[in-house]
Amino acid sequence: MFIKSPLNYTGNKYRILPQITKYFPKHTDVFVDMFCGGATVGFNVNADKVVLIDSNPRVINLLKFLAEKDINVIISKIEKIIEEYDLSYSYKYTYKKYRDEGYVVGNNGLKKYNEKGFYKLREDYNKLKNKNTDKANILLYTLMVYGFNNDIRFNNYGDFNLPVGKTDFNKNNYDKLIAYNERAKVTKYEFVCSDFRSKKVNDIINKATFIYCDPPYLITTAVYNENDGWNCDKEEALLKLLSKVAKKKIPFALSNVLKTKLKSNEQLEKWIQDNNFDVHKINYHYKSSSYNKKNRDREEQEILVTGGESSETGNK
Template identity: 50%
Template sequence: MIKSPLNYTGNKSRLLDQLFPLFPQKIDKFVDMCCGGASVGLNANAKYVVCFDSNSKVVELLQTLRFLSEKKIVDKVEGFINYFNLSDTFNKGYDVYRKYIQGNNGLKEFNAEGYSKLRSFYNQKSLNTKRDKAVCLFTLLVFCFNNDLRFNSCGQFNMPVGKIDFNESIRKKLTSFKYGTKNKDIDFIQNDFKILKELELHRNDFVYIDPPYLITNAVYNESGSKWDDFKEKELLEVLSYLDDNGIRFALSNVLRKGDKENIILSSWVKKNKFNTHYINYHYRSSSYNKKDRATPEEEVLITNYNV
């Protein structure tokens, strides 16, 4: 499995072995819509894969990680680490930092000051090239709380410092991403889901959509353009359009969570007689908070074809 180095909230990496058997066998063009960290598109078996997300920062990040060599990315990240005096357990070991560790806060105390300076540096737009900006954001993502990507309404990255650093696990994910994208015909494009109506899609193409979920909370639900009933209906209208044109799709979502139900979605599924496949969400890799995780939810994959 190819791993995404963007430890994206709600990413599907741990659900892939439940999702892929539900996808069609032969796919020419695989569209990963609302791709986030692209954990699905990266692993899709198709002649061509195109990943879309409306978040320009996410897409620039994916494009840059693909474009630059692994050595160049690592050198640049380590450059930021040294300049802003952040921890480097991979090269220096953990022992050097033990005296700064309090309770289960990991490297938070040690990195607080350097991280805050790096974040201001990024927000002050001190870097000239879009590649450098993207690697700087990647470094922030590595060092921030929960590896979440969140911007305030003025477009400033505003996540607080986290507990970990550019450790072996993240480096391995980067290696995996570089390996996975090397010989794959894959593109990362910034666009809204409405582009689906304009793409040239054929019978053997397939669209996977993993939008923000109307009844759950994730950081991409909170900032900027909030996902609401209106967007949910717009998306479902686009999917109905695909169905009318004979294009197969699979939609990930949560139908129920605790006492909340996504009625817009459940009525649409019923009306169109689409198929509902239940997913065991306990396997989901997630940085949802503990309270959110404890509430039982019904995660589903809706398909307009029979499996």
């Protein structure tokens, strides 16, 4: 059964997991999820070992923390923060309670109730010198849950900069956290915080038996490629790396977009043709509340490129 990540990651692959995993091996030894984001793909495959790589240290640290720690400890820490910052807790007290008390105005959800506590929490998190402690991780998780769109986003100074959101630690977030923590217990995983061009990643790749890549897409923009953006050079480096992987007969799959209404990725198209890789069309409709009509009109065609040598497919 597929589980959702506890991180509501922009561009996460949950919705299209059935479509992409059918091109993965039924079982593999070492599965590498190279731009793992919220770990949605890596934690939903059948492998002896999964290596999850991402260059964002805050995300990797948080995922590690939520996977490793005892779930009861995590939840009691969240409950302590909820109490300390006077935040709503609809999973425990019901959403109705807050509505009946007049805190839910228009379609602003729990925003009004949480505004004060959220900004104090954000200030306290941003003031922390060391962002890789249990305390920092739990504050970041709580910020995400009470923040805009349940997203994680930092400015150039590394400060969490999203405003307060409409939701809280509700049943949905609670269930995702538990499912993820349970999946971690039955998965042999390793989180690696590194740029995909590092020697460390190169060594990992050489031992991999399947590599999945979900990089930022060159011709679309998302939160994670705003600060130190994805560009043609990085795209080129990734395509080169995957050509090498294919030559070594390591099977891989790459998610991407070839065309939007306004742009096309010719670099990628040429690389696919030159190497004779397979292209599978993926039916993706980003329907999140942040994905408005303007975005839908961009008519993006999501694709999965596969190459290298693959035998059995059909991961369940």
